[in-house]
Amino acid sequence: MKQVTEHVYGVDSGDLTAYLIVLPETVTLIDAGFPGSLGLIEDALQALGRRLGDLRDVLVTHCHPDHAGALAEIERATGAVAWMHPLDAELVRRGQAFREFHPAPGEKNRVFVEEVISKGPQTIEPAEVEHEVEDGGVLPVAGGITAYHLPGHSAGHLCFLWPQDSGILFLGDAANNVEGLNEPPIHEDRSLLLESLRKIGELEFEIACFAHGAPLMGGAAEAFRQRWGARS
C-alpha cells in the first residue's frame, strides 16, 4: 500500500491499483481489483487501523475483471454498496467482464491483448450494483464525488472527481501512466475514447490517479490538455 495524498492510498492488485479514500467516519474504495483481491483490501484496512465494516462504498469505473472482479467478494465481506454507470453495471450483474474490444494502435498493444488479456479471466462473479450513476452525478460519498461518463475504453466507463486533497481525478482505464501518459491498450470505440480524453483536460483537478501506472501529482489536467488537446 502506498500513500498518495493525505487521505488517499493506493492498493496494488496484480497490475491494477485500487484506491482507498480514508476519512474518520468512512472508507471508500475506487475499483475492486481482480478476483481474489479481498485479502489485499483487508490487509490495507488493517494497516490503516480500520475494519472491513468501515468500507461503505465501492466506486467501480467499469466492467473489466481487474476492476470489478472482486466486487462480489468485497460486498459480501463488508456490506459495502457499489456505484457504476448503468451500461457497465448491466454486465457486472450477470458476470460478463468484456464487450467486443480492439487493441490500440501498435504491435505492443496487439501482443498485450494476445498474451495478457486473452489469458486472463473473461467472466467474473456476478455482483450487485446498488446505485447507477449518470454523467455529472454527485455521489453522497466522502463528502461528495462527481462521476463523469467518459466512454470509449468501455461503453459505461466512469471517472470520479474528488475535490478534496487538491482535487483528484480517479481515471480508471480512461488513460494510463505506465510508460508516460497514454491511451489504454484496448478500446471498444476509439473515437469516443479520444473525445473523452479531450473532455478530461477540461475538468478541474491537480492529481490524476490511474488504475495502471503511477499517479500524476500536480498539473494533471494540464498534462491531459498537452497530450490530447481540448475539445473544439
Ligand SMILES: [Zn+2]
Ligand atoms: Zn479496462
Ligand SMILES: [Zn+2]
Ligand atoms: Zn484495467
